[in-house]
Amino acid sequence: MTKKALITGINYYGKSYQLSGCLNDAANVRDFLVGEHGFEDNPDNVVVMTDADENKDTLLYPTRDNMINAMRWLVSDNQPGDSVWLSYSGHGGQTTDADGNNPAAEEDTICPVNFEEAGQIDSATLHQILVDPLHLEARLTILFDCCHSGSACALPYVYRPDEEGNISVTFNDFVQTLQEGAQLVVAAQQLAHAPMLLSLDTLTQAKSFMHGVTGFAKELAPTVSS
Structure with a gap:
């Protein structure tokens, strides 16, 4: 390491x-x-x-x-x-x-x-x-x-802990999560129309997209359950 x-x-x-x-x-x-x-x-x-x-x-x-x-x-x-x-x-x-x-x-x-x-x-x-x-x-x-x-780093989600470190999800957080999901849908549509032989730039976009999907999935589950 x-x-x-x-x-x-x-x-x-x-x-x-x-x-x-x-x-x-x-x-x-x-x-x-x-x-x-x-x-x-x-x-x-x-x-x-x-x-x-x-x-x-x-x-x-x-x-x-x-x-x-x-x-x-x-x-x-x-x-x-x-x-x-x-x-x-x-x-x-x-x-x-x-x-x-x-x-x-x-x-x-x-x-x-x-x-x-x-x-x-x-x-x-x-x-x-x-x-x-x-x-x-x-x-x-x-x-x-x-x-x-x-x-400052444009990360896909924000945690706001209280004094004891507990994280609560607000309605605004939920709306923001849905907005990020809509952006991922647009990204998926763009990748779907990419050429079969993916360029290096397209592969980079795909990697970034998968990072976004993973983060969105992790964020949506606790948001909905709350």
């Missing part, structure tokens, strides 16, 4: 929206993973990206490109039983949903250090990079310490 972690903290030094604690967050998370959860203290297993001065002009500086490449490293070559960790401390935002897949017409985002020039990283992109390539028997843990963090 391999354990890999990507830890990012961005303070946005010199900006009007500068933060003060994100680098400390990154250091604390690293100490937590290495000291208490068996992550190896080496750059092959634990990568820490911050906008500290010493990281400028290196791959550890959290620009949009560097962050995306690091995320791809995090989930690359994962095997059954692997555990991968992603944490991000910085600004979160929202952009217009260009694809029209989000009922709120907005995509939740995280903000690289150069987001004003290079753009934010939206939830659809995060899902495609982090979730789609993941082996079904590997485990991905994500900690987003930012605004709009709850749906």
Whole structure:
């Protein structure tokens, strides 16, 4: 079993929206993973990206490109039983949903250090990079310490535990589940009309579709029974 972690903290030094604690967050998370959860203290297993001065002009500086490449490293070559960790401390935002897949017409985002020039990283992109390539028997843990963090990876369901950890399903959750099911029906129709010789892109779509079907089935059963 391999354990890999990507830890990012961005303070946005010199900006009007500068933060003060994100680098400390990154250091604390690293100490937590290495000291208490068996992550190896080496750059092959634990990568820490911050906008500290010493990281400028290196791959550890959290620009949009560097962050995306690091995320791809995090989930690359994962095997059954692997555990991968992603944490991000910085600004979160929202952009217009260009694809029209989000009922709120907005995509939740995280903000690289150069987001004003290079753009934010939206939830659809995060899902495609982090979730789609993941082996079904590997485990991905994500900690987003930012605004709009709850749906930042466009996952198919949301659990809202109470103080004791119990999960209750609301009517809004049920409606959201049905909406996701309708989207899966559309995806199934599109795949049904795909050529018999599936392209690599179509196979990727099929894999993503099956992930969605599995999640939808798991979500619908407890929702209906409640």
